[in-house]
Amino acid sequence: MTIQWFPGHMAKARREVTEQLKMIDVVIELVDARIPLSSRNPMIDKIVEHKPRLILLNKADLSDEHLTKEWKKYFEQLGHAVLIINSQNGKGTEKIQQVCQQLASPMIEKMKAKGMKPRAIRAMILGIPNVGKSTLINRLASKRTAQVGDRPGITKRQQWIKVGKQLELLDTPGILWPKFEDKETGFRLAVTGAIKDEILDFQDVALFALTYLKQYYPNRLKERYKLTELADDNVELFDQIGKNRGFIMSGGYIDYDKVAETILRELRSGLLGRLSFEIPEKNLKQT
Numbered sequence: 001m002t003i004q005w006f007p008g009h010m011a012k013a014r015r016e017v018t019e020q021l022k023m024i025d026v027v028i029e030l031v032d033a034r035i036p037l038s039s040r041n042p043m044i045d046k047i048v049e050h051k052p053r054l055i056l057l058n059k060a061d062l063s064d065e066h067l068t069k070e071w072k073k074y075f076e077q078l079g080h081a082v083l084i085i086n087s088q089n090g091k092g093t094e095k096i097q098q099v100c101q102q103l104a105s106p107m108i109e110k111m112k113a114k115g116m117k118p119r120a121i122r123a124m125i126l127g128i129p130n131v132g133k134s135t136l137i138n139r140l141a142s143k144r145t146a147q148v149g150d151r152p153g154i155t156k157r158q159q160w161i162k163v164g165k166q167l168e169l170l171d172t173p174g175i176l177w178p179k180f181e182d183k184e185t186g187f188r189l190a191v192t193g194a195i196k197d198e199i200l201d202f203q204d205v206a207l208f209a210l211t212y213l214k215q216y217y218p219n220r221l222k223e224r225y226k227l228t229e230l231a232d233d234n235v236e237l238f239d240q241i242g243k244n245r246g247f248i249m250s251g252g253y254i255d256y257d258k259v260a261e262t263i264l265r266e267l268r269s270g271l272l273g274r275l276s277f278e279i280p281e282k283n284l285k286q287t
């Protein structure tokens with residue numbers, strides 16, 4: 001399976017982001033706490049090179065609490081500032097302004113040393129589609145500042161949102177596309193709903209989810225689908241779940257489509273508890 005975004009779209013998005021970055025002091029990178037590496041653009045380090053960066057692990061209400069803390073440590077070890085947040089109810093977002101200020105303080109000090117008047121810090125949000133960029137912007141928007149006139153290199157007018165006294169946020173987030181570097185990245189994106197089910201075969205996605213749950217969350221799987229044992233064989237496991245739920249077609253066959261759809265729907269709606277689909281230790285070893 002190789003999925004590629006149209007290269008023209010990617011190049012255009014990257015160009016736009018690069019252009020906008022010229023007027024930005026701090027980059028706020030939004031990732032999905034359940035899949036922090038798979039939900040970021042692998043070129044991000046190159047694209048935002050030389051800018052202080054705050055990584056936000058968003059949708060933390062859905063992610064495994066323990067693993068999310070591990071991921072925070074992982075990114076901190078790489079030298080980034082990190083916050084765990086829920087953009088929907090605002091939990092954790094109250095610290096964003098303060099951290100951005102800390103990140104920008106060397107720049108502000110330099111300005112002061114040059115005799116320039118200190119100004120509000122300018123930030124922009126970057127992230128892949130569906131990661132929660134608009135939700136976060138709406139959450140942070142206390143009031144919009146007046147339109148800022150054209151700044152060098154920018155032809156269209158930019159709207160800035162005031163976040164507290166010291167931070168201005170660009171009202172349009174930068175979209176960077178994820179990259180399917182391997183099959184698992186695609187499945188992780190699909191299982192968390194970051195990409196549409198039609199892109200991948202949803203039975204394959206459900207199989208990925210089931211295999212993953214069996215390995216990392218066996219008890220939740222047993223509890224949810226009332227299984228005393230988890231069959232080693234995945235077809236058998238699909239059969240067990242189908243039987244328990246009564247997904248039987250005429251002729252006594254299990255309706256696998258219904259089993260697959262049920263697993264994905266239930267895990268996405270939180271009925272299997274808070275889940276993460278990427279393990280930091282594994283990735284630490286790989287790097």
Ligand SMILES: Nc1nc2c(ncn2[C@@H]2O[C@H](COP(=O)(O)OP(=O)(O)OP(=O)(O)O)[C@@H](O)[C@H]2O)c(=O)[nH]1
Pocket residue numbers: 058059060061062085086087088089127128129130131132133134135136175
């Ligand atoms: N549970 C939960 N859902 C969230 C959170 N943040 C965003 N969402 C949901 O995620 C979905 C996508 O959010 P958006 O804010 O539209 O994402 P976006 O990054 O702006 O998406 P694009 O416009 O496609 O680039 C929406 O259904 C949001 O309600 C969060 O912290 N927790």
